[in-house]
Amino acid sequence: MDSILTVKNLHLEVPNKVLFDDLSFTIPAHQLTCITGENGAGKTTLMKYLLNSLKRPSSHVQINLTPQEIQYVPQLRNIDDDYPLDIKSFVSLGFKQTLIPWLTKTHRQQLQEILAETNLTKIKQQPLGKASGGEKQRAYLAQALCAAPKLLILDEVTANLDQKSKHELLQLLKELIPKRNLTVIFISHDHELIEKYADYELQLANKHGKLIQKEAK
Numbered sequence: 182m183d184s185i186l187t188v189k190n191l192h193l194e195v196p197n198k199v200l201f202d203d204l205s206f207t208i209p210a211h212q213l214t215c216i217t218g219e220n221g222a223g224k225t226t227l228m229k230y231l232l233n234s235l236k237r238p239s240s241h242v243q244i245n246l247t248p249q250e251i252q253y254v255p256q257l258r259n260i261d262d263d264y265p266l267d268i269k270s271f272v273s274l275g276f277k278q279t280l281i282p283w284l285t286k287t288h289r290q291q292l293q294e295i296l297a298e299t300n301l302t303k304i305k306q307q308p309l310g311k312a313s314g315g316e317k318q319r320a321y322l323a324q325a326l327c328a329a330p331k332l333l334i335l336d337e338v339t340a341n342l343d344q345k346s347k348h349e350l351l352q353l354l355k356e357l358i359p360k361r362n363l364t365v366i367f368i369s370h371d372h373e374l375i376e377k378y379a380d381y382e383l384q385l386a387n388k389h390g391k392l393i394q395k396e397a398k
């Protein structure tokens with residue numbers, strides 16, 4: 182099994198609480214791994230620690246990626262109805278800034294591809310503020326894809342979505358893994374989604390972690 186990141190003997194605490202003690206696990210490359218654990222187990226804090234380790238290397242984390250190669254997509258953010266950008270402009274904010282204030286030809290081509298892959302082409306000129314929850318979440322995903330990530334971390338991104346949108350998003354992620362050579366970490370409490378789409382499950386409990394390979398679907 183190829184791995185994209187390895188954590189070894191990590192002790193992680195926040196004020197007045199030890200979250201993990203001697204935590205070790207690997208994340209398989211080019212697979213969808215769900216991270217599960219009770220509320221407050223430390224899932225988000227662990228992801229923040231992993232992201233920080235790119236800037237401040239930790240002897241407990243082995244990860245050969247640049248900050249741009251890991252994209253973190255948080256839970257649905259509050260974007261009010263009057264948010265001024267259309268979906269296409271919002272997605273394009275994910276490209277690394279260049280000295281010129283407009284998109285290069287290559288970026289314009291990549292943007293078309295990403296909008297098509299995330300099923301946003303038809304609504305690309307609509308204001309993001311008026312989009313549905315599922316459309317907004319696909320726009321956040323599309324924005325993250327502009328950075329050409331190797332690892333995508335999605336933190337409870339389906340929590341506020343209806344059944345149909347949840348399944349559409351997970352189906353889309355499964356398609357993107359081979360197409361874009363991606364590895365996906367998906368933090369979730371949703372057992373139905375985990376059983377249907379996860380290749381692996383990293384269960385965080387009692388300050389430890391256990392990686393389980395899920396049955397082939």
Ligand SMILES: Nc1ncnc2c1ncn2[C@@H]1O[C@H](COP(=O)(O)OP(=O)(O)OP(=O)(O)O)[C@@H](O)[C@H]1O
Nearest residue numbers: 195196198200218219220221222223224225226227
């Ligand atoms: N900076 C901090 N100071 C104090 N306590 C913190 C801090 N950051 C996180 N915590 C606490 O650490 C615990 C783990 O938080 P975290 O958000 O990582 O859990 P989680 O597993 O992602 O939970 P959920 O499933 O509810 O999102 C919580 O009890 C939280 O209150």
